[in-house]
Amino acid sequence: MKELIFDKNSRKVILIAILSVVVIHIAQVVHASVTAEPGSEEEPLVSQSYVDSKFEEMAKKLEEAEKRLEEIEKYGKFEALELNKDQVLIAGASAELILRGGKAWQ
Known part of the structure; x- marks a missing residue:
């Protein structure tokens, strides 16, 4: 078998060729993503009713959060x-009571 021997200049030429192919491929991918047409697979469209429904859902969640707050x-x-004297305080399960003065028993 014959061995291939590359000198310094031929290595440079091969490296430049490989890099050129890679750069061209990257440029094509970037160009395709930048120039995507609205409505295509790369740039899908949504209807106004879909956007409105999402805004309504967000508004409902915001109202619920405001009510909780x-x-x-x-x-x-x-x-x-x-x-x-003789008054009774009935508190809920998570109530915290701090006696500031007086007696708290019957």
């Missing part, structure tokens, strides 16, 4: 109460 602000604050 209002509830947290309403019930998440500490409020000082003053009870007179």
Whole structure:
């Protein structure tokens, strides 16, 4: 078998040829992605009703979040109460009570 022997100049020529092919291929891919036509596989279109439905879903989620935030602000604050003798305080399961003075038993 005959061995192929490449001198310095032939190696440069081969390297330039390979790099040229790679650069041309990259340029073609970039050009195809930049010049994609609307409605093609690369650049699909959506209908106005689809976009509107997504905005409605987001608006509903935002309203729910605002309602939850209002509830947290309403019930998440500490409020000082003053009870007179023989008054009874009935609190929810997650209530926190801090006795500031007096007696808390019957």
